[in-house]
Every structure is written in C-alpha cells, then in structure tokens.
Amino acid sequence: MREIGYIFAGLMPMFHQERDFFRMQLINDEIDKDYVFVYSELAKKIKNKVFRELKNAKNKVGLDI
Numbered sequence: 787m788r789e790i791g792y793i794f795a796g797l798m799p800m801f802h803q804e805r806d807f808f809r810m811q812l813i814n815d816e817i818d819k820d821y822v823f824v825y826s827e828l829a830k831k832i833k834n835k836v837f838r839e840l841k842n843a844k845n846k847v848g849l850d851i
Contacts, residue, residue: 793839797832813840 792810801807
C-alpha cells in the first residue's frame with residue numbers, strides 16, 4: 787500500500803471489541819502538523835511517525851500535497 791501513497795496514520799489499542807485498530811490512510815490534502823494536538827508521550831511519538839510517513843510518501847510517490 788505504501789507504493790501507491792498510503793501511510794501509517796494511527797494506532798488505537800483495544801479500540802473495538804477489545805481489538806487493536808491499525809490505520810493506514812491515503813492523504814490527498816496538506817496537513818499542518820502544528821494544528822494536530824496530542825497530549826500523551828505515546829501520542830507524540832505516533833504523531834511524529836505519521837508525519838515522517840507522510841513526508842516519505844510524498845517524496846516516494848511524487849504526490850503534490
């Protein structure tokens with residue numbers, strides 16, 4: 787999925803029926819990292835990973851976002 791521009795976009799432990807939820811997403815718009823607010827240390831790590839994934843996807847696939 788990464789080859790066509792999908793990125794890791796989040797993790798939600800025990801989200802539904804006591805199962806983890808792993809999210810991959812195709813981003814078509816630019817997202818300003820400064821407007822994404824998180825509070826826990828784990829959430830900060832995930833946020834940074836998501837934005838690294840987005841940057842790598844834009845470079846690899848040549849997305850204009």
